Amino acid sequence: MLTDFAKAYLRISMSNILLTGGAGFIGSHIAVELRKAGYVPIILDNLSNSLDSAVDGISKITGRKEVLHNIDCRRENEVVDLIEKVGGISGIVHLAAFKAVGESVQNPSKYYDNNIGSMGSILRVAEKFCVEQFVFSSSCTVYGSPQEAEVTESTPMGNAYSPYGYTKQVGERMMIDLVKAGVKTKFVSLRYFNPIGAHPSAWIGEFPIGKPNNLVPYICQTSIGLRDELTVYGNDYNTRDGSCIRDYIHVCDIATAHVKALDYMLKPTAPQHDVFNIGTGKGNSVKEIIDTFKEVNEIEFKVIQGSRRPGDVAAIYANNQKAQSILGWHPEYTLADALKHAWNWQKTL
Numbered sequence: 001m002l003t004d005f006a007k008a009y010l011r012i013s014m015s016n017i018l019l020t021g022g023a024g025f026i027g028s029h030i031a032v033e034l035r036k037a038g039y040v041p042i043i044l045d046n047l048s049n050s051l052d053s054a055v056d057g058i059s060k061i062t063g064r065k066e067v068l069h070n071i072d073c074r075r076e077n078e079v080v081d082l083i084e085k086v087g088g089i090s091g092i093v094h095l096a097a098f099k100a101v102g103e104s105v106q107n108p109s110k111y112y113d114n115n116i117g118s119m120g121s122i123l124r125v126a127e128k129f130c131v132e133q134f135v136f137s138s139s140c141t142v143y144g145s146p147q148e149a150e151v152t153e154s155t156p157m158g159n160a161y162s163p164y165g166y167t168k169q170v171g172e173r174m175m176i177d178l179v180k181a182g183v184k185t186k187f188v189s190l191r192y193f194n195p196i197g198a199h200p201s202a203w204i205g206e207f208p209i210g211k212p213n214n215l216v217p218y219i220c221q222t223s224i225g226l227r228d229e230l231t232v233y234g235n236d237y238n239t240r241d242g243s244c245i246r247d248y249i250h251v252c253d254i255a256t257a258h259v260k261a262l263d264y265m266l267k268p269t270a271p272q273h274d275v276f277n278i279g280t281g282k283g284n285s286v287k288e289i290i291d292t293f294k295e296v297n298e299i300e301f302k303v304i305q306g307s308r309r310p311g312d313v314a315a316i317y318a319n320n321q322k323a324q325s326i327l328g329w330h331p332e333y334t335l336a337d338a339l340k341h342a343w344n345w346q347k348t349l
């Protein structure tokens with residue numbers, strides 16, 4: 001028989017989800033969706049690529065005073081202390097990592113140290129607390145340069161194009177090895193395609209520190225006048241208009257996939273390890289993104305043609321049937337919604 005105290009402890013820990021990288025672009029949107037679904041996000045972030053003001057934005061949306069725990073995942077003892085302080089956790093959503101592909105090529109040690117170091121530390125924490133559910137933030141970059149643009153979860157992982165991509169492949173492998181070693185936690189990797197947009201409230205969104213690398217933040221900054229022009233990298237790819245094709249997915253849709261994954265892992269029938277593509281299932285070219293952004297936001301900005309960016313693959317988009325049928329997840333937002341929300345957010349900065 002459980003004592004009342006033990007029951008209360010269990011109740012609290014059942015809904016607590018440790019959310020690493022919770023002040024970042026994707027993490028802040030996940031925090032909102034966790035609250036919406038009745039979970040309690042325990043937001044951990046070392047603010048190396050995010051701002052604590054994101055947590056104010058999350059609080060405005062959830063109507064609760066959310067708390068930021070400024071901890072580096074690699075400081076395992078501090079993570080353990082935090083979990084004990086909040087009365088335990090039932091799950092972990094692990095996002096904390098560096099994510100700039102180009103920077104990872106310039107400075108691989110930084111990426112191996114942080115991304116793999118954090119993953120190692122957070123997995124030890126999961127083992128220590130016998131965590132039931134673990135969601136890992138993976139990326140379509142694990143496919144490398146696929147033969148076919150449409151990828152399913154069984155498309156072989158190609159040669160990682162960058163150290164960043166390799167850290168995602170290693171992260172996925174680490175979980176498989178833990179399962180083989182008898183760890184009881186259930187693990188899900190969500191392979192995100194290109195996250196864009198912002199919360200419809202415009203209280204949270206992407207906050208690139210310095211010059212953005214990614215397409216949509218660059219478009220937003222050019223539109224608002226922070227940048228003179230946008231360069232389209234490459235016009236000679238074997239695609240319908242010569243520019244690269246990607247699967248651009250609204251960040252709120254990515255966030256809801258985490259809630260679905262956590263719920264899924266509670267089912268006794270769910271395997272101990274699973275992988276899902278999180279994309280819209282549609283590919284759009286760089287030029288289509290530019291044209292749609294201009295059209296839906298009724299704005300003009302200068303675009304110039306540049307040469308290919310080293311490391312870019314020509315085309316990749318998700319086959320998302322598995323996430324739809326097994327997780328019951330469906331993207332809700334259109335590309336136009338995502339580009340409008342990105343622009344609305346930019347105008348608040």
Ligand code: UD1
Binds near residue numbers: 101316
């Ligand atoms: C890559 C990864 C993705 C990862 C993301 C993190 C792949 C296939 N994708 O996204 O998994 O989450 O990095 O940063 O490895 N572009 C321009 N002009 C610009 C900026 C970008 O033309 O100023 C083009 C790029 O050449 C590319 C497309 O826009 O074709 C998207 O680029 P970006 O937003 O940087 O994302 P990926 O490199 O696709």
